[in-house]
Amino acid sequence: MNDLLPVLAQQVINGLSLGSIYALIAIGYTMVYGIIGMINFAHGEIYMIGAYVGVVTITALGAASGAMPLALVLSGALIIAVVVTAAYGWTVERVAYRPLRGSPRLVPLISAIGMSIFLQNYVQLGQGARDISVPPLLPGNLFEIDVEGFPVSLSLTRALIIFATLALMIALTLYISRSRMGRACRACSQDMGMANLLGIDTNRVISFTFVVGAILAAVGGVLIGLSIGKINPFIGFVAGIKAFTAAVLGGIGSIPGAMLGGVLLGLTETFASAFLPTEYKDVVAFGLLVLILLFRPTGLLGTPDVEKV
Amino acid sequence: MKLSRNLLGIAVATALAGVAGQAVAADIRIAVAGPVTGPVAQYGDMQMIGAEMAIEQINAKGGIKGDKLVMVKMDDACEPKQSPTVANQVVNDGIKFVVGHLCSGATKPAAKIYDENDVLMVSPAATNDAITAEGFKMVFRTIGKDSQQGPAAGKFIVSHLKPKALAIIHDKQSYGQGIAEQVRETAMAAGVKPVMFEGISKGDTDFSALITKLKTAGADVIYYGGYHPELGLLLRQAKEQGLQAKWMGPEGVGNKDLNAIAGDAVEGLYVTLPQDFTTEPENAALVKAFKDKGQDPSGPFVLTSYAAVEVIADSIKAVGADPVKVADYMRKHTFKTPIGELGFTASGDLKDFKFVVYEWHKDASKTAVK
CATH class of the missing domain: 3.40.50.2300 (Response regulator)
Incomplete structure (x- = not known):
């Protein structure tokens, strides 16, 4: 067991990159819940659409020129994916949730599930039900350190995932705490009716949260396309469940909570898989969720909600 | 889903x-x-x-x-x-x-x-x-049956690949786990005890924790029982982490989509397939x-x-x-x-x-x- 340390280091890297993606998607769940108190079950599909747009763009750009520099292809794919996915996020809210504003809580929930099934089948019909693959575009490692004969490595794609997530999280935190729109968001999450009375365009704020959630999910989708390299119309389901779990774990409605929850879930899964038979990783991850909710029903960073019963 | x-x-x-x-x-x-x-x-x-x-x-x-x-x-x-x-x-x-x-x-x-x-x-x-x-x-x-294919693979592993540490991974489905068990039995009968025998979940995409574990176990021959989508990802992520091992799989992985997922990482993979009658x-x-x-x-x-x-x-x-x-x-x-x-x-x-x-x-x- 003298080589435990490098193994732990490698597993932390693995867990961080897995958790980063969860965190990116979890933000979308948590922001929407924070503002309108609704679980947007179609959010996993928004992530899937982001992945599709990203992969299709990478393939198209790569195939069209061949000689186009990789950085250009990737940033092009990222921008297009973000724009298109944001449009989907906005449209979903506009079509499926806004007309139901003010109706009982169950109604938009059912609408969200319907939207989720619709989007899955819509992509399946448009793109086929089969796996789409991207060959490894960014081979190589950011670093590889030999620790007592065990090479610990961080690949470029995983480094990109971790750093992109970190940068986006910092940017989002700053934006929510400093900007005018951020302040409006916080106001809406505290008291939507009062915010409305004070002249905040609450519909615009709600649209904004959907768009932000979609942007982060799109980045997550493109990064997954890049690192995992295999997508199909059904990836949104599992990713959505995991990210939703991460959001609940961290305290749904809390942005830092979603980040923490995502990373924690990623690390838990990875370590469960590392030290127990791999079969048990979901058992451990969801067991942890149950435990945390038993002792902290509002999640790790959530605040007790007195108003919404 | x-x-x-x-x-x-x-x-x-x-x-x-x-x-x-x-x-x-x-x-x-x-x-x-x-x-x-x-x-x-x-x-x-x-x-x-x-x-x-x-x-x-x-x-x-x-x-x-x-x-x-x-x-x-x-x-x-x-x-x-x-x-x-x-x-x-x-x-x-x-x-x-x-x-x-x-x-x-x-x-x-x-x-x-x-x-x-x-x-x-x-x-x-x-x-x-x-x-x-x-x-x-x-x-x-x-x-043929797994009880024909598994032993064929197991014997090949023992006699040709001569593993120092054999790891067997499967996808927990009838086909994948069935054949993985056949390979394990054959290898055990020949005196090679696998250092690892574990199932992954079909549809999972991030196997990096498992790869690190395989590396830690020093696996030099890895048999995968299952289909190509998961093996493709395993190969790709193994290459990413620099895992040096010979991989082998059953006929359910022999498909050119494996190459689309794993790229160059497929080179040298061993596959048991029905004899190629097209020649x-x-x-x-x-x-x-x-x-x-x-x-x-x-x-x-x-x-x-x-x-x-x-x-x-x-x-x-x-x-x-x-x-x-x-x-x-x-x-x-x-x-x-x-x-x-x-x-x-x-x-x-x-x-x-x-x-x-x-x-x-x-x-x-x-x-x-x-």
Whole structure:
């Protein structure tokens, strides 16, 4: 067991990159819940659409020129994916949730599930039900350190995932705490009716949260396309469940909570898989969720909600 | 996820069956059931083109005593939950002959339904032993069993790859786990005790924790029981972490989509596949017929599907379109097919079937390992 340390280091890297993606998607769940108190079950599909747009763009750009520099292809794919996915996020809210504003809580929930099934089948019909693959575009490692004969490595794609997530999280935190729109968001999450009375365009704020959630999910989708390299119309389901779990774990409605929850879930899964038979990783991850909710029903960073019963 | 996929599959199957049923009620219908959608639909393609070619050629020669064969495509998406629906659909439509299913997990529940309803089923691809172990009268296959393939792989590992630390990974499905257990038994019998025997979840995508674990265990030979989507990711992520090991898998990974996922990381992968019959001189005309249609006959299940149709057709020619009589006839006779002379045991398995070890390359070609 003298080589435990490098193994732990490698597993932390693995867990961080897995958790980063969860965190990116979890933000979308948590922001929407924070503002309108609704679980947007179609959010996993928004992530899937982001992945599709990203992969299709990478393939198209790569195939069209061949000689186009990789950085250009990737940033092009990222921008297009973000724009298109944001449009989907906005449209979903506009079509499926806004007309139901003010109706009982169950109604938009059912609408969200319907939207989720619709989007899955819509992509399946448009793109086929089969796996789409991207060959490894960014081979190589950011670093590889030999620790007592065990090479610990961080690949470029995983480094990109971790750093992109970190940068986006910092940017989002700053934006929510400093900007005018951020302040409006916080106001809406505290008291939507009062915010409305004070002249905040609450519909615009709600649209904004959907768009932000979609942007982060799109980045997550493109990064997954890049690192995992295999997508199909059904990836949104599992990713959505995991990210939703991460959001609940961290305290749904809390942005830092979603980040923490995502990373924690990623690390838990990875370590469960590392030290127990791999079969048990979901058992451990969801067991942890149950435990945390038993002792902290509002999640790790959530605040007790007195108003919404 | 599962729900919507199932619904769509059922809708498609129903629509196809409905159309075929009305148009050609007088002819002999053969249902070809396998994954038309889903992550392993590539294998369904192999099955479909193989069966379609056989049916076309038989019809071009005047059919069976003037009766035309008609192919009815059915989609089980390789899902054990969906295949019984397909099987019931076949039974309700009054179709008496099935070429399929493809995935062992999906074949098992369907086989029982066919047997109970006297529908003849010939699987060109399902290798799990349990499928023919229940004493069914109507269930056959034109491919070998895991208990032939697993030991072949296990012996190859022990004698050729000589592992210092053998790890066995599987996908917890009937097919993957079944064959992984066979490999483990064979290796243990030869004195090689695997350092690891673990299952992953089908549909998972991030295996980095497992790769690190394999590295820690010092695995130098890794056998994977399952299909290509997961193996592709395993290979790709193993390369990413610089895991130095020889990989091996069963025929369910031998597909060029493996290369699309894993890229160069597939180089040197060992695969047990049914012997490649497309290079046999007597199959030259048949291979040309596939090539003329722009199809690739070299996939592992193309010619086994062709053979399945041929065996059914030959038997119908001899005893008429009664599936019970056809099953009887199949057990008592041998058939000349592109995959050799086939005879069936009482359980419905082939009397003799060879798996060959191939080395897989980064351009999706393969070379036989001597």
